[in-house]
Amino acid sequence: TLTNWETNKFCNNLAKRLGISRNRIFFAGTKDKRAVTQQIFIIDATQHKIAQIDMPDVEIEILGRTHQKIGFGNHRGNRFTIVVRGCCHSDGTPMTEEEALAEAELIRSELCQSLGEGVFPNWIGPQRFGSGRPVTAEVGKHVLTGDFQQAVHTYLAMEGINENTEVAKFRKHVRDNGVTADALELAPSWLGFESRMIEHLLNNHDDFVGAFKKLPNNLQLMTIHAAQSIIFNQSLNRRLASGLPISEPIEGDLVGRIDEKGQLNANTCVMAESRNLPRITRNCQLGRLVTTGPLPGSEIYVAGGKSRDIELSAINDSGLAEIDWSVEEIPRLSSKGTRRALVSNFSDLYIDTVPIALSESLGERWNMGPSENSRWHP
Template sequence: MTIRKQPSDFRVEELLSPETQAAIHDRAGGSDVHALYELEKTSLTTPAAVNELCRALKARPDHASYAGLKDKHAQTRQHITVKLRTPSDAPRAAEGKQWHAALRGFVDHPITAADITGNRFVITVRDLKRPDSEEMDRRAGLLSETPSRRGWGEGAGGGLLSPLGTSTPRHLDTCLLFTNYFGAQRFGSARHGAGWIAKSLISGDFETALKLAIGTPARKDTGKTRDFTRILASRWGDWKGMLKDLPRLPEARAIEVLARGRHVDGGGDFKEAFAALPYFLQSLFVEAYQSHLWNRCACELTGAAAGTPSPREGEGGGRSSATQSPMLRTGDEFGEMLFAPASLIQPPWRDLDLPLLAKNSELLDPWKETYERVLASEGIALADLRVKGLKRPFFGEASRRLFAEARNFALSVPEPDELSRSGLRKRTASFDLSRGSYATVVLRALGQ
């Protein structure tokens, strides 16, 4: 099973809240002019596309706002506000090589995450063999919350399945209930597989934290980032010598600090160097580890919510027990994901919020023991969740719903994959997610 073979295989559309839609006007009101554009982009990051839009509008980049970042390797549609001097400065449309923007109207404030309800996804899954496709159907049936769930995976009788390769539509406007894990996008800072930056920050090892952050190459590094990490990895310690060879990136500021420092062997300058990294990166490092802890706790609690506690690390759980379990398991580079049939999840668990931990978090039932167990296995305590010697970044507490819904879910019939040389199949999944949930996790739940 493969996704993102081409940008059109992964389409995302941002959904404005009804309140925000009602607040869009044809004319600007008040002293500030906030033009609302609908931006479509292909194979571009959101910041890159927004910078190009601002250039076309002759506006300052810091006068543009957006509700969230959208995938680069995709076709996406999202909303951007640009603060302008007058309404006449807002053209009806603007475009570049990989983007197009259309004026929707004017609003009275810069757009924020609160202005959207979620995102709509249309994703093509390719390179499907028959067992893969059948497993998608089986899992969709188990995760479905509708009475017609029994039609999934049964072939005859339900009316929802058709023989592999036929043209009969296979759509089900329904809702899938899935564990609301953080997706791999959240863990980009750990994609090298060498460790969690925040764990080094917790122990006060700023050199290791810095090396993991900017001096450890990852297979998926590209462009200037690839050159940057490889130069640092091969010449770590030669701060002055490497400085002139480093690509021009904001992260180079940390090496400038080390190049002029006098106490590197004592470790003091590594703290200053880490603090010189862009703050949004520092925050991402902490959030990635918080999300990792949350995912581990959520995996264990998913089993408890279904009345089938999951095997804990080191407890085994052999093939026979796995085949008898109703739970759905999917491997992931950042840890196993466990999903439960919707019919097994009881109402109290469906509405449960779990915290992203901070040092002052209060551990409560029914998840207290699970959190304590996960922290112990990581070799840390709740009070350790701070960065020694720095006021920021910090572990801020937030909550996240344990289970989420993929609404308006539909799954097409398998059909020939025109990009496959082996006669494999493809199918398309479409669904809506609330803000903060990951489409890639839905695909994991379906067996991807």
């Protein structure tokens, strides 16, 4: 159980304390930093050493031994408790508890009417891209085009939203001056990945591939996944904007089977055609099949009909239509591509009020108040 820990930084700290490589720690999903999270890790170390670990805001329970590893593909689902504070109307005036509950119920009711009970659009969330600094997909695009210099520079220097003053000063220095010894001095201690990149470049001039590889393996892979995810989200957004259904198929859709664990089997997708559309629609309604969208790669296959036009437009507008999705410099980052369900299911959704928290317990961001283009009221 982690309290306010970013998953990769926790793994780096844990590996250092255990005296093992960061690559000997495995997990299925990267969790939000500002949260209390609980998940399974597989650690290639002795139980005795793990049991002795004492880290702030970390509780470790040893479940047993295994020879299995886990990764992104093993993630089955999440259970959340989400607290929403600062609810307000579109004009910025605060809502009462009753108004907030009514608004939440209205959203739920409209979602049910448009998609069906217990179904929501399967967006890939902002944490995949970097919620405060959406840098991950931008880095991935440069990696896929073979421009590691720009990938590293983007990771180091891209400006974030409401960044700490020290961080903003560091990133501006890199934007203005490039990688220098002064940049290393300016980097705050918590920007460990950035510091390791700069140290590598100062000692290995122009080795931008090596600098990029200072990121953890899972974060390197996430840059590619983020580039794919932009295209999926754009496809889903354009389909919704066009008024086409997403929980039921239309002719040309690629539809996949849902396995006994509720996961899409993307390898067995079939195309919906006039002859099989009624049967496929019925199975989608029963939760046996699901409509899909593209996570493109070297073996990409897109839908037909109107869905094909939407998917190809999203790929073309991403600027990645001409790449082959292979990364020669780091072959393990190459992607064949796959399909992702356009909708997902939820259950056991309960909405209720919570006690009002004291402002001093909510942190600096809350006390700063709403920023431009944000909608909440303290």
